[in-house]
Structures are given as C-alpha cells and as structure tokens.
Amino acid sequence: MGCAVSGPNVNPDSAVSEERRSPSLEGAPDLKTEPECGGSEEPKEPFLLSEAQKGLIRASWEVLHKDIARVGVIVFIRLFETHPECKDAFFLFRDVDDLQQLKMSKELQAHGLRVMSFIEKSVGRLDQMDKLEHLAFELGRSHCRYQAPPKYYEYVGAQFIQAVQPILKEDWTPEVEKAWENLFKYLAATMRRGFYAEEKMKASQPLLSRKAGAEATPNRI
Template sequence: MMGCFSSKGHFQSPQTSDAQPVTSEEQHEIDTAITEDPPVIEDHQKKLLRKSWLILQNDISKVGTVTFIRLFDSHPDVQNSFMPFRGLSNKDMESSAILRSHALRVMATVEKCIGRLDRPDKSALILTELGQRHSDYQVKPEYIPLMGPQFVLAIKPHLENVWSEDMESAWLTLFQLMSYYMRQGLYRS
C-alpha cells in the first residue's frame, strides 16, 4: 500500500457520504498506534539493508510487481480496494502497466527509506505524509502492515546467496517502521 505518491484513481474513491463513525475497537487501535514507540533499526540491520538493496536494484520492477501479486493472492480484499485490479487474474496483473507503475512508486519509497536510515526523522515525515494521502483512498489501516512479509517473500529468491535470518529480520523491521508511520498518517487524517 505504500508509495502512492501520484496514483490518484488507483484506489477506491473516497465515499464520504457512507462514512461510518469510529467504533470503540477502532478507536483503541488508533490510540495504541499513536502512543506506541516506532520500531528501531539497529546498525547491523542498516548494513544488511543497504547491502541487499544494492543487489535488489537490478530487479526492482519485478520485485515490486511480485510483491503486489503475492499480496493480492494472500489478501483478495486488498486487491478489491484497487479499482483497476478488481477481478484481474495474476497473468493480467503481471502485464499491467498500472500495477508496474504503482509497484515502482512503492520501491521508490523503500529506496528513500534506505537512503535515510541514519535520518529516521526524514523517513518519518515522508511516510506520515504518505499515510495521509492513502487516507484519501480509504485504505484500511490493517492493510498497511501486510506489505512487509510479501516483500520479504518476493526478495528472498533474489538474495539467496546472501540471505540470512538477520537479513529477513532487518527487512521486516524496516517495513514495520514504514507501516508505523504510514498508519500514524492515516489515523491523523
């Protein structure tokens, strides 16, 4: 769900007339998300992320597309929140210019976060604003954290020569951090 810098029209349009009041369960989730501390990326994880990102850059379009196809396979409700992808088969999505474009925007967001590992305040600002933009498309907060595990599954074959549990943990932590700030933006909108 991350990376939607200029993808107006790719998510379901806001339906303000059907807006539902926030339930007590949703309010609890909002309060918890806003008061929790963000995940911390340790120095050794930063090294692993930078090293593996250099390798991934050669296949970034494919990685992004595979990430979304895996996400849609495992969570069809997420696919339905993207109007252009409703009812499309995996084969149709693999050749979709719209999916490739959105996937590349997500990968650009990942790249920005990798480039700002030593400036978490800069990543926080970018990701919070991105979360606010996603609220325009009524993205459900629970969709945001689904991207990280699918990304890890998509990159693992590209990194099999250097893959480790520590590398997996580093990528999951990065996506947890990204999800944290995006959800902050969603909740504050």
C-alpha cells in the first residue's frame, strides 16, 4: 500500500484494522474515468454477488488463507512488474529497482499481509453490507490522505486473481473468477467514493477556515 491498507501488527488469522501509513488496494478490471477534484460524488456501486458466488469466494479463501503471506508478496511483485508507476505511491519501495530484492523485503511482506488481511475482512463481511461498505469507504478516505490515486485500486484485484490461479489449480473456475472480479469491482468503486468524499472535504476546509476567520473579526467602521 508502506501503504494504508490495514493496520500494523497484523494477525493473519483475524481481521485487522486498516493501517494509517500510505496506499494500495485496487479493485476490479473495469477502469473508470476519475472525476475532477471536488466534483460530484460517484454513485454507489451495486453489489452484484449472488449467494452462490459468496460461497465460491469463501471456499476459495479457505485455501488461500493458508498461504496469504506469500500471496501478498506475489501480488505486489506482479503489480510493480506490470505497473511500475505504482511504486511511487510507496515511499519504502520507490527507490528499489531490483524486484528480487523486493521479494525479500520484510516491509513488502508486511504490507502484502496487510492487504490480504483487508481482503479477509471483506470476505468475512459478505453478509454484512453496511460493514463491508464502511470498511472499503474508509480505506478510500485514508488513501486520499496518503495521496494514493484511485486508478491504482483497480490494479490489485487483477493481480490478485492472476496470483491465486496457480494456487487453487483445478478449483479455479470461470465462476470463481467472476465472483472475485465482482467483489473487487465493488471494493474499488466504494474506495473511490471514499477517496473523492475525503478530497472534497479537504478542498472545502480552506474556504470554511476563511469564513470562520472573517466572522471572528469584528467590523471596524
């Protein structure tokens, strides 16, 4: 993300709070045009997962969870290979050009685990839409504070899907892939809404401060 995807001291067997340091999670393969700064809020992304798809995600996650630390590293190495510009969002990694060296980085391992923990928390909230939306929305807001552009959110989901196919082997089916794509599409869109809501709030703060200052200054005639 490091990036701001989840909190430090990650326990891979439990949900972990979002980290407040820098950027990551991206969502689905559908790229969308980003609105102008301070523009109107994006509409909510519909949650398109059926009960059957939720079951496929949970079943596949049970397998992936056993090796989430390795999956996290693979996802980010692939991300930096396919989208090297993403490294600029990671102050810990931006000056490291050797990807083999990055694979051994404890910071990258920790960050990958944080991202996997975010995915784990999302899987655990598939039947709690309010909590799932809040989780992704707040993560988008934190990414705004750390200047991680929404276009990056789209990349992680695609790299996750590529990374886990060899692990699941014959259990990876077109139906499983579609279910994960739908989940990442929803997460990325909700994070974008959080990003732009935070951006709009930050843009309005200087104006509010000026108004408050003007009201506090007595008129002198």
